[in-house]
């Protein structure tokens with residue numbers, strides 16, 4: 001591991017998601033310019049007016065544009081029907097100028113996300129969250145990988161966190177993060193030995209302390225303390241809880257950074273990487289759909 005990486009006060013390598021996201025945006029921008037700036041378009045769909053969702057969607061569009069892509073945004077009021085939402089998504093599915101479709105989740109109460117997501121073909125499913133994309137991930141078929149767990153993998157690669165032969169513990173079993181994260185860590189070529197821990201795990205501290213790589217994705221504010229962390233371990237915080245003081249992760253950063261060998265800040269860690277990976281998936285979608293050459 002090179003030693004030019006920024007470190008925390010306690011000496012842990014800072015897994016800087018803002019920086020890697022910026023690198024990804026710049027790389028995509030260069031690649032697309034080199035290809036004569038083809039149309040690569042990410043469409044976002046927001047149902048209802050939830051404020052944080054609106055902010056996230058806007059960030060995704062802004063970064064897409066910085067990367068030289070087009071973005072399209074469809075906003076649907078909470079008073080619309082399930083059929084209206086499905087019709088709007090179907091229109092994007094049918095539009096050859098749209099390559100990636102992201103339906104911001106969760107949908108407001110009263111909407112069923114399943115039939116909406118089921119409309120999105122695997123090529124355009126840049127979130128990787130549909131039944132077919134998840135099935136392809138398990139089956140080892142080409143397709144889009146969910147952005148947050150993919151971002152965790154990219155951070156480890158970028159900062160030289162070794163995975164082969166290591167023990168990884170994922171805390172949290174969500175469809176969005178925990179479950180795909182297990183698959184990615186255990187994949188051939190990554191080769192970690194993976195344990196899934198969750199709210200019913202009785203000996204949480206002991207299980208976590210076995211981890212060379214600890215991915216905290218339970219959504220429990222600051223549940224991972226220094227006691228949970230093996231000295232030198234890589235700790236990646238995927239939790240987002242809201243408090244009066246702002247957003248809080250699953251990891252007690254101040255305490256854990258003194259023990260860990262590498263750690264994500266929060267904010268500035270896995271969140272920005274989610275967006276970076278969304279943009280990479282959108283470029284891959286454009287390639288799958290023939291909008292840019294296969295080899296580029």
Ligand SMILES: Nc1nc(=O)c2c([nH]1)NC[C@@H]1CN(c3ccc(C(=O)N[C@@H](CCC(=O)O)C(=O)O)cc3)C=[N+]21
Nearest residue numbers: 056102103104105106127247267268269271272274275
């Ligand atoms: N279909 C769908 N796909 C998603 O990928 C998806 C979603 N729905 N619904 C909501 C969650 C949330 N999400 C985040 C993206 C970026 C940051 C991010 O960049 N956060 C910054 C700052 C955030 C802040 O300060 O509030 C950071 O961590 O540094 C966070 C959260 C994607 N989501």
